[in-house]
Amino acid sequence: MMENFAVIDLGSNSVRMTISKVGGDGTYQTMTQMKEYVRLSENMGVEKILQPDAIERTIKALREFKEVYSKLDNLKIKAVATAAVRQAANQKQFLKKVKSEIGIDLNVISGSQEAYYDYVGVSETLPATNGVIIDTGGASAEIILVQNGKVSNLISIPIGSVTLSSKFDLSNEVSAAELFKAVIFVNKIYSNVWWLRNGLNLPIIGLGGSNRTLAKINRRFNNLLDTDDIHGYQLRNSDVNDTFQRIISKNLEERKEVPGISKDRADIIVGGLIPVILLMNFLDSDRITFSTSGLREGILFERLHEIIKENVKDMSEEELL
Missing domain, CATH: 3.30.420.40 (ATPase, nucleotide binding domain)
Known part of the structure; x- marks a missing residue:
């Protein structure tokens, strides 16, 4: 049924x-x-x-x-x-x-449950044998290190698009001093995650609204059709850095006009991109792949596995009768 x-x-x-x-x-x-x-x-x-x-x-x-x-x-x-x-x-x-x-x-x-669901959502829909997954949300970022097709470490950190934007006043004009403070703050957090350096040079998989926006801006900029079709889309680190540079040089009203940034997100996009920009630099990663599949899909796949198990159990019980 x-x-x-x-x-x-x-x-x-x-x-x-x-x-x-x-x-x-x-x-x-x-x-x-x-x-x-x-x-x-x-x-x-x-x-x-x-x-x-x-x-x-x-x-x-x-x-x-x-x-x-x-x-x-x-x-x-x-x-x-x-x-x-x-x-x-x-x-x-x-x-x-x-x-x-x-x-x-x-x-x-919990943050680790959220990170695990992200991993399930990504690994069921994209090749993710070795890489670092980052899901940047509004109040937290989940980071998952995947080695040989398995989760080796994961963490949820309270740095998100809304939290960073308000803490460092990044919603309108971005001042050099505040941006510098934000960069030092996030880098320090990354340095304290002992296992993160095991992801050195691995590709990054980005999910969450801010990271998806990064993909959409680039698809629009390169005149690719179907802007929202970003699952599996890849960008080189140089393109990522160029995009960030373009965004931080604009104020709120100018950012609202950038194709690919929704008006509801223009005030938190700078804070929202800092985690992935710094992670790519921290790990010296040369590219990012985007995923539209994450937490919700992870929960769905968990349910699908449950249903299959239930059906196998029912079938084996019928055989016993």
Whole structure:
């Protein structure tokens, strides 16, 4: 019997939903994809408190998602929340509000779970035998070192597009001093991740909204058709650095006009690209491959494996009867 499997991923910047029709043999077809920019981590401050406006925007988006999935039969929902909710001092109250107003249990996953799902989503859809995966979100970045087709190390670091942009005032005019501070800050974090140097010279796989934007800017710049078709798209490190240089020389209004940057992301794109730019330099990596497959797809593949296992078990029980 076909199952409608909905994955909701509540990040710090956006909330996304993918609904797939899943067959008993582990095949699937993506039916619906929705995304809303909710900026949940906006103005959380050092107290790490989710703000009323951000909460309302999030509830509104979840309500719109519900209108879509509530029409489906044989529905299974897996809803996860990442860095913003993970760090929030008022996490319990927020989860309660979502439960009472929307009726879903939001599962707050750890940074390492998030990183692992990213790995599953990437490795099922791209050749990733040896490489370093980076998923830059709104409030965190997940980094996964893959060696010989297996995860050898992973980490979630609280450096994201929203957090870095606000900490170093990078949303409008980018001052040399603030950019320098941001670079020193992120490089220091990288230096403290002892295993990261094992990724020296390995190719990088980038996912998350900021990294996807980097790919889109380059596809538009090179007049490639179908800007959004970036899964497996590659860029040399020189192209990546040139793009970053073009972006940091612009103010907010000018960045909004750059083809490939959505207006909702123009104020956080500088902070959002710092982690990948510095990682490529830190590891002296010569290229980056982009993936549109990550956390949500990782959760979907996990479900597909479960279904296949259940069916194998049912078949072997039938044989016993």
